[in-house]
Amino acid sequence: MISLFVDVFLLVLLVLIAVMVVRTCNLYAVIVMSGAYSLTSAAIFVNLDAVDVAFTEAAVGAGISTILFLAVMAYVPADEKPSLNRNVLAGFICIGAGALLLLAVADLPSFGDPMSQVHQHVAPRYLAESGSALHIPNVVTTVLASYRGFDTLGETIVVFTAGLGVLMLLAGTTRTHRMAKKTGKKTASGVSKRVSKVLPKSTGKKV
């Protein structure tokens, strides 16, 4: 029962932060709020027994993402400009889609139901066998590295590709900078120089 109240409180907090993100125009404030959002969701993950997910979310979602956003903020304007008036259209789309999804909620298994389909497939085998077969007490680690090792290989490939993409995009800025230097033109050189110096380091941490 206590766990349910904690759950309800944290989820309401999450919605409040999300609404604040919509309404705030200063991007620094928005980024810090998105860090708070990640940290709150990490607390919810602990409450829902997903401890491994919680510390990954706290380290990666609240930590590294926030640092990456703040690093980019050094080069872009700090305030969002008042945007085109698309609020009504966007509101209609979101309320419509939300209503359809709410209709679908009726078909979901009720929260915490141990007999739901989700818990009948491979999970019982993981829980029953992994202890004696692999001698690692943390089942999440076992499944991640052993039973679903190819998933993790795929994940590594995706992260590697994204890292390559980031490096190539930012290497482009140095080339532009060099070309501009050769032609003697004054460009956004200060910016591109600093970008290429700072960003590969901060993204390198993630990989």
Add this chain to the structure above:
Amino acid sequence: MIEQLGDSWNYIIVIILMMTGLFIVIARTNLIKKLIGLSIFQTSVFLFYISLGKVAGGTAPILNGNPGTLYSNPLPHVLILTAIVVGVATTALGLALILRINEAFGSIEEDEIIAAKLNQSLARPRRPLDEASE
């Protein structure tokens, strides 16, 4: 009443958060804000998976040697661990793109970028770079 609401409370909040993220992506023109909207959407999907994996009265899936213990489902946790890491990789890629866009057009507002692209002369594609510094 509370028990009944507790049955689907998580799913309802997940849908509200998802739609808030979608609203930011559609309605805001600032690219940084759009990325943050995407990450709110993403986190709401994580919450959905983890909520489905919860077993009432269960504990974290770390074996304690006691055969009677009820554990939550470890499979959604594994899937979401992968998703979080992939999520930060795509965020980093998006931020690198934003930096390049900002350098090329001198703006990260969607409407200004579209206007700048319309004005851009096809014969001199390097021109916007020079304008960015002024």
